Amino acid sequence: MSVSPPVDPAAVHRRLPESLARRLDLHWLAECASTNDEAMRLPLPDPGSLTVVGTDRQTQGRGRQARAWQSWPDASLTFSCLFAFPPGTSLAALPLAVGVALAQALHALGVSGVGLKWPNDLLVAGAKVGGVLIEAQSRSAAPIRVVVGVGLNLDLPPDFHPDGGIPATALARHLSPLPPRDALLATLLERLDAVRAAYLAGHGFAPWQEQWNALDAYRGLAVTVRDGERETVGIAAGVDDTGRLLLDTAAGRIACCVGDVSLRPLA
Template sequence: MRSGASGVPALPLDHPALLHERTLRELGPHATRFALEVVAECGSTNDELSLAATRTDERIAVLVALHQRAGRGRRGRAWHAGDGLTFSCAWPIAPDAPPPSALSLAAGLAVAEAIEDLGVRDVALKWPNDVLVDGRKIAGILVELVSGQRHTQRAIIGIGANLGSVPDYPPDGGRPATAIARHLPAAPAIETALATILVRLAARLDAFAAGGFAAMQHDWSQRDAFAGHMVRIDGEGASRSGRCEGVDADGALRLATASGIERILSGELSLRSAA
């Protein structure tokens, strides 16, 4: 595992071919699962993959950008990765596949497992798409669905993970942040982090295709940072407060209110601890 003396991953930012080569080496026998492309810079990896032609083989298309000019998270917020890793995957959704509404939860679980594989302890999840350590955001997921020809559909799964240095508080006032390097003696090499996440993601996508989110509901719930806590959910011009009762088998958030259990399905809501 390579890293710079400052804890920032030791990879020249103007050598995408080098990252490509190193990542394939790190992936080893798993490399055949992915069609990997690395670019020095782009606007948004999600946007680029959305416009790319659909692959005719079964590999997962992966686009990594060493720098994104217009990276974004949910609700159009800018993604501030600092010394981090930003990439997107295009996953074809089979006609008989389970509904993709909980795909962001499955991807978040994969990223949490990968970060623990890298050595970070006690990685938690915040519905629907944030990965936390000590209550601070260490990674985020953005899933967008793209329709193709003959009623085909792809999920574009954008992932941003903080590896080295990152501001404690993003400029847009989002959730306090942390980075993998803060919880390890040194940040992992970018290719190591990328390969580790991809392997975990492929496994969780396979499980999702076979059994939907229900197949991993228990594993996700074991990491639920807000289960049993009083929370407030803001979005769509309204706020709701109640006790978080975890998630259902389809990924819906269960909110206990004075009128009973409400199921929250929309991915455009944000979850915050109630004051």
């Protein structure tokens, strides 16, 4: 398994445009349980700043629906961004906008075959290379505290087998040589800052809808959508401007909200 040097916060700042570097508040930890938890404990940032918490080793990472997120020292890029949005900001489709930003960053680095799986998985050649976990806290008239967690596989142990779901992959299998984590993180943060700015400006998911649909790895394919114990089979038809999955079923087109719904290709 490839070994990637630890992240050097100073090097990340040097790789960013000056306009972003001076607004970046980067906290990098040797080890922590969860970067989302660490970020959630920080003071809310000023509207124009970007606060990020990352770690070389995350011991209790998690994904959607309380699933564990596995990562490996020196072979993962794990970090969380802390955003503050005005009360009433619609965040349902934020994972999708973040997914577009991550996909664009990988494409800019030279990765081909990048795709997205609704609502929060980043794919390369149909296998999962990363994921997004967004958590929010809100109080009446106070700004909404939003943490955007990102986990990216840089490499995988030779004996790794995913626990069900779609196959897993790593950037080292699709990008050679693999850039240092400083460079990867800087490229990702530029794109994520654009998402933050668009949501602060009140644009929401609209600027990302067309791009998300163009990256949809399952569009036009037969899929199963599970909501609790209920399963619905249909043809994936992209997402609408609120981020809902559109599904063409025998009874007509329906829209599925993110929530605890999961999507799988039809066996």
